[in-house]
Amino acid sequence: MSIVEIKVPDIGDFDQVEIIEVLVAVGDTIQAEQSLITVESDKASMEIPASQGGVVKALKVKVGDKVAEGTVILEVEAAEGAAAAPAAETPKAAEPASVEASKAAETPKTVEAPAAPAPAVAPVMASSTPDRTSPTAAFAEADVPLRNLPHASPSVRHFARELGVNLAQVTGSGPKNRITADDIRAYVKQALSTGGASPVGSTLPAGEGFSVLGWPKVDFAKFGEIESKPLSRIKKISGANLHRNWVMIPHVTNNDVADITDLEALRQQLNAENKKAGIKVTMLAFLIKAVVAALKKFPEFNASLDGDNLVLKHYYHIGFAADTPNGLVVPVIRDADKKGVLELANETSELAAQAREGKLSPAQMQGGCFSISSLGGIGGTDFTPIINAPEVAILGVSRSAMQPVWDGTAFQPRLMLPLSLSYDHRVIDGASAARFNAYLAGLLADFRRIIL
Template sequence: MALVEVKVPDIGDFKDVAVIELLVKPGDTVKAEQSLITVESDKASMEIPSSHAGVVKELKVALGDKVNEGSLLLLLETAGSAAAPAPATAPAPAVAAPVAAPAAAAPVAAPAASGPVEVRVPDIGDFKDVAVIELLVKVGDTVKAEQSLITVESDKASMEIPSSAAGVVKEIKVALGDKLNQGSLVAILEGVASSAAPAPVAAAPAAAPAVAAAAPATAVATAPVASAVPAHEPTVAPSGKLPHASPSIRKIARELGVPLAEILGSGPKGRITQADLQGFVKGVMAGQVKTAAQKAAAPAAEQGGGIPGLLPWPKVDFAKFGEIETVALSRIKKISGANLARNWVMIPAVTYHEDADITDLEDFRVLVNKENEKSGGAKLTMLAFLVKACVKALQKFPEFNSSLDGDNLVYKKYFHIAFAADTPNGLMVPVIKDADKKSVIEIAAESSVLAKKARDGKLGPADMQGACFTISSLGGIGGTGFAPIVNAPEVAILGVNKSVMKPVWDGKAFQPRLVLPLSLTADHRVIDGALATRFNVYLAQLLADFRRIAL
């Protein structure tokens, strides 16, 4: 046996890169080219492979250490000349290396008999009370030994928990958000085959392949592409922070060369799912999505929203005028900002204002809520009445329930109403589907559930798609009026402010009436001023006397 020093190979121009993951521990058996650690610079992350095969004798680095080419990583006990040296160069840096689970301990044999088998959390090192952030299987699924069942996350890393046996998932014993430790029961399997292969107590990550130059043809479902889309540069990331994604998603992204930092995740905590990844790739292939590298190569006119001659954004050194603090925009604001800028520039929008007398409607809402308090019914909100009234108005004025498609106007026969929800991460716009087929009480209950999902960061893409018309309400904050931006491809959006008590002349005297300010912004290419005003007036009539809904 010989003792070999494993050092950092040539990693290009990267200097003082930080160690962010230790993929092995003393006592582990490693192969030549197997990844040992993950390092990260301010631009990219990469895995450092072993130059020899052998058993890890001693680690010479710790999390947070800075390393360079030639830095000593570990001591490896090899079998002498039998060890096969690995190539001298490190693999190409990836945008985001996977956050790997701790290395495998000695394998244990899967149960030989058919019957219920308890799958528990294996040895996960020093991690305690890790949160469940993804359920990768469901009851009834057939799983193989070593197949990932759940993803857990600590404050420093995420890892997938594998199955210790093969079989059918009979029962899942954890839920999203649960805290787990070593030995916690994850699932119960049944129908375990007697020939089940031994499964390791904890799965070790396989050696990461180099970033593929082009995506495999079978990796994602592709449609005919009208023109070739330039390949993006996977080593360029908008920021040095690794996005939320499971190790398996990161592996697929590396193989496809997908920049994870440019994808808006739809999972818990903005986590990137496989559907998000596939949707991004399809968008790039179809030319509907541009990566950061493609945008950087675009002409200045295109970077200015496609307006020829638009001046570039001014570059100012604000620090020379006084103290500053720089904070990165949230991912939601970056994505929505681009859409809002496009909509504001491309849609010739006009905003029309109207006041709705909701005195009687508010009295009715309060009365119903008092009755529901005793019976345990749902709490009615003014938004629920607004949604129902907007559906009625869309049915009367179908131009508002349409979208422009080139020179054609597409009229929709369904009524999906979106509403803006204020969340800690920015505005989200969930959609109430088929609002015409639901009662006000059902709409109130559904909007409450969707708003909570938005605040908790649990809205999926399906929850925010298919809207015909949007309501943006600032009633809980205040204001007397505003001009909301139309959310393309819709043709109109309704802004609502806080209701106020005003003196209203009834022909004989001024009466105190509760007035709700409405601000309707419409695409003037489809809706002219007369039609928009008629819509507003009709909507105000419905809110003033809600019995009209039944007509």
């Protein structure tokens, strides 16, 4: 047995291409010429085959990596005497395979070419969709069939990713149902005009729906020195989701303040009592407990919109925004209604630490019913948090401050906490939001009410 490195073959004129799919996993037994990864340039997508069969011992690349000729894809343990596949031909990446096929169909052959030796197997273009299971299925949406990339050019797929459009829901109007940029624009217009309930693949008549001017193209370097660096992976993913949520959800924000003078005194007392145990109670733990009580009283806030139906949830999984060096992530506290303040404080601290270290699993960021975004440790008086779809509301918390509050006879110094509640106006009206915020503020002002 020997360990063999399988590298990216000659990929033509491209310096680097991006990996959009990994088709094998460690432990798989592969055959020579079996597809290993799918890469995408600005012109085409292609699959890179194995030059050697064997058992996969190590993967050296992942989705999103940029690779070039000679980059090691993986290591395989090859059986003694196993023959390597012939060197792969340079893939012609200028056009997708479907275009080549259509040209061949349109141009009849008048002269039969002489017989030639069998060519080496070239990487298969991504428009060819063999039936197999991908180890990167976790990166795909549940309703998108694996190994069936949409019939669209790479530039159109990139355009769709920027707008947060699932190409599986768009019907193409181009040759052989190929999806075009105009199909993407029409789909977005339809979704914006109907609140996201547009039929799949439908288009709008010209002049209807919502449209905006193109993004300005500016040469910033002519005004002074600049530096360009790519967005982090977290910001790319969250940015697309935030864009979709802001455009698709009619946001309204209700602002209120809560008197947390007594609650802050209780927090400090608990921290003093549990100092030896190493448990630090934060205001977030109290907020989660109070939010759960408010969700029980106002169940429409613990729901999701599914077409014309409102899905009411009977569980209470609360997400909270965690600041990390690469951007915001939202860990989820499961069954928060069954946990005490000390347990919530300990769990939020552990999840926040995992988030900063980049160790959160996808499961730890799924299933949330309601989110809390706290900027209290940084500053600000109020803000408009963006709803985390498919939730229908999110609570923003700013920095608390001592303020003079009139008690009927005199002004008293009280610690006031700003609350900003953003809600989906399709589900929640202004009066309900004001009641929710006022009830939440009342719980924080007198935490004894939490047991009623």
